[in-house]
Amino acid sequence: MASFSHVSAMMTLVHGSCFPYVSAVARPNHKPITTRRGATTIAANVTIPAEEVDVYDSTAKGSKLAAWTSVRQERWEGAVDVDGHVPHWLKGTYLRNGPGVWNVGDHSFRHLFDGYATLVGLHFEDGRVILSHRQIESDAYRSAMKNNRIQYREFSEAPRPDNFLAYVSELASLFSGASLTDNSNTGVVKLGDGRVVCLTETIKGSMEINPDTLETIGRFDYSDELGGLIHSAHPVVTESEFLTLIPDLLRPGYLVVRMEAGSNERKAIGRVDCSGSSSSPGWVHSFSVTENYIIVPEMPLRYCPGNLLRAEPTPLYKFQWQPEDGAYMHVMCKHSGKIVASVEVPLFVTFHFINAYEEVDDNGELSEIIVDCCEHNADTTILDNLRLNNLRTYSGMDVLLDARLGRFSIPMDGTKRGKLESALNPDKHGRGIDMSTINPTYLGKKHRYVYACCAQRPCNFPNTLTKIDLEKKTAKSWHEHGAVPSEPFFVARPGAIEEDDGVAISVVSDKNGEGYAVILDGKTFEEIARAKFPYGLPYGLHGCWVPKA
Ligand SMILES: CC(=O)/C=C/C=C(C)/C=C/C1=C(C)CCCC1(C)C
């Protein structure tokens, strides 16, 4: 377990007396970043004085914002100073995953989602905080660093074949999945049995890690014969199970699967056939469940087999927009695998579903299912706007596309059409919203509060931490000029009764290349503590909480 004594023991070992509380290891082929507080030691006991180390990546074109800049060292761990008061009940580790390295040799990745996974850990104990970060040792990351070029197909880029024969063999390996990335840069989940797994959209990119050291233990192998190359980046994980969707590109539809805690074997619950005439299933980055049902979205932004084969990116990358085939929501009974409703809904673009729950009528009969999501006004442009060049070259203009907290109502009386409306006036949260969390106790149940990144305009990316009250239809935001906060992760206070009794934790990438974590009170949404990092961290995506045993 990471603890303050563990950190100082490690320091003595690695750094001797030169820098007594920090552990740092440089990324292969990169000069290490310094920590502002002193010198940096690289693996071979070479120490670089602080003033000689370039903190910022050259690709950031003068920008000192940490968010879109590759992290320069492979790992670091140390205690950090805290301003304010971290509640003493907050005991455990917050883990956050995300793409943090976008440079391979001289090559700069194009898209936010291409970056190699950087895991961040914040260990809380008795009001104190230890920060750590470490690269996930996927084959894709290791081989890219070793060869100074990408070796696997990432979200928007593929290795350039040297000749025609290499091109043919690359296409063949695409069908077997051999050329797909295992760069698990999207999320991190704690399984019911305590194992911690980092995930992305390729199934082979499921990687078990040690939550104390952030060390990569190895690939999480699914022991079944279900196959498939891709799955939802966001499984629904509880103490007892792991549910996910495996899109079927050959026979358009989705396999809904369940893996029991303690097992590596996924079992099929059922299958959803696509409703539209489309030749391909909709992209399922995430999905929601209620207490009894799994809600399978069929988004008009669909996987595109043609684009999957292309090495060069298209504006929609591996996807295609097919409004003519409609948008649908399918409701599957968790226990029987039967589809109990399939309704057509207005067109939508959503990365992240927030939660879903069942509504009953006056007779106690199930009347409708409510599904909340971060909805990008059915505009696919958001995907291409997440190109790094775009994120790095912010001119001060208000260019963030509008988004809203979308609420689907799925009638359970056989009606064939569902509704999609804004759950509150989007102006209340600056017409931007993504990267949402709720109190996990409310998973599948009626929730009142949503924590998300929203907007204070002008901006080019969500720049606030916002608490949304869906009952009062209000929003309260935390904002700091020029800073980019990541997903506000809600941790409930042990023993809490009220839904918002807890804290929201977010890692912030600051405008001067600096970084810190903020702890916001879940009720008042006021900042109660700030842990200042000795260096800025790149933007990250999703997190999880590992309570201290
Ligand atoms: C970081 C994030 O939110 C999404 C990452 C998505 C990835 C890495 C998708 C990768 C894919 C391939 C490498 C080929 C097959 C298609 C697709 C799932 C888009």
Ligand SMILES: CC(/C=C/C=O)=C\C=C\C=O
């Ligand atoms: C960063 C993001 C999606 C991440 C996927 O996991 C969306 C940002 C949207 C901006 O409005």
Ligand SMILES: [Fe+2]
């Ligand atoms: Fe996501």
